Amino acid sequence: MIMPIANIAIIGAGTMGQGITQLCAQYGYTTWLYDVQDGAAEKTRQRIVQALDKRVTKGRMTPEDADAALARVSVANSLVELAEADLVVEAIVENIAIKRTLFAELEGLCRADVLLCTNTSSLSVGEIAAELHTPQRFAGLHFFNPPTAMKLVEVVSTDATTKTTLQTLHDFARSLGKTPVAVSDSPGFIVNRCARPFYGEALWLLEHGAASVATIDACLKSGGGFPLGPFELIDLVGLDINLRATETVWRAFDRHPRFRPSPLVADKVAADELGRKGGVGFYRYD
Ligand code: NAD
Numbered sequence: 467m468i469m470p471i472a473n474i475a476i477i478g479a480g481t482m483g484q485g486i487t488q489l490c491a492q493y494g495y496t497t498w499l500y501d502v503q504d505g506a507a508e509k510t511r512q513r514i515v516q517a518l519d520k521r522v523t524k525g526r527m528t529p530e531d532a533d534a535a536l537a538r539v540s541v542a543n544s545l546v547e548l549a550e551a552d553l554v555v556e557a558i559v560e561n562i563a564i565k566r567t568l569f570a571e572l573e574g575l576c577r578a579d580v581l582l583c584t585n586t587s588s589l590s591v592g593e594i595a596a597e598l599h600t601p602q603r604f605a606g607l608h609f610f611n612p613p614t615a616m617k618l619v620e621v622v623s624t625d626a627t628t629k630t631t632l633q634t635l636h637d638f639a640r641s642l643g644k645t646p647v648a649v650s651d652s653p654g655f656i657v658n659r660c661a662r663p664f665y666g667e668a669l670w671l672l673e674h675g676a677a678s679v680a681t682i683d684a685c686l687k688s689g690g691g692f693p694l695g696p697f698e699l700i701d702l703v704g705l706d707i708n709l710r711a712t713e714t715v716w717r718a719f720d721r722h723p724r725f726r727p728s729p730l731v732a733d734k735v736a737a738d739e740l741g742r743k744g745g746v747g748f749y750r751y752d
Contacts, residue, residue, distance in 0.1 A: 477548070532579055562589050591624050622649050708741075
């Protein structure tokens, strides 16, 4: 039986948690946002207020619809408050041990029919679920950045994910105006796998002094037809997230040079230059 979905819990109030929460609220779902960092979810709710205001100013939404969307966004102060959710979307740090611990806790808190999803970019969904007692209701639900704008959602199944879980997630993604695509649990799935060499070649050019950040971005946009250049995209994604995804795919392919992480990105992450979210990455955002 397909589960009706009304209440969504989003865990992790960073770049993706913000966008997924706003998206679900805009499409009529009651959303609860939780972050382990004190005050982070409330700050993100404020950012959602600003994002909705901007949509109203641009004439893309009525003030009434924006108010109604915002009224559907609540902040949870503990995981226990998420127990009534019908579907959980995890968008926390890209670390398998931390994700596993979180899902083990959620399994104990949520009803047995609640769907548990990870928004991981590159970790193995099956490995995240490996220690769960109910892996049949677990899947990857991979939104792209920014979730309010990007059409694609990769729905990642494991050997244990049931057809009902997958069908519910495909229907859910479509209810958000998205295009769900069924993908298997392979490193980087589809988009992030193909994106690794895209970033990698741009970084290789930069490492060798062949061209500047701005020139490479400009060429890929005006000559390659990409809406963003590779460095603009890395800044948007977050350098820490980009580096972790590259490392995961690289390791999964026995450190194949095609997926080699760039020291330029590693150095910037060490210097806390994480991209747009922190104000500095390959570009500055004042
Ligand atoms: P982010 O660094 O912007 O935010 C992560 C948030 O999770 C932080 O606010 C942090 O405090 C919180 N957090 C960490 N551990 C937690 C825990 N145990 N419980 C609750 N909250 C916790 O990260 P992001 O860019 O939003 O990425 C989140 C996930 O989405 C990652 O798995 C990432 O790979 C994936 N993803 C990212 C992008 C992107 O473009 N940034 C795109 C698709 C998927």
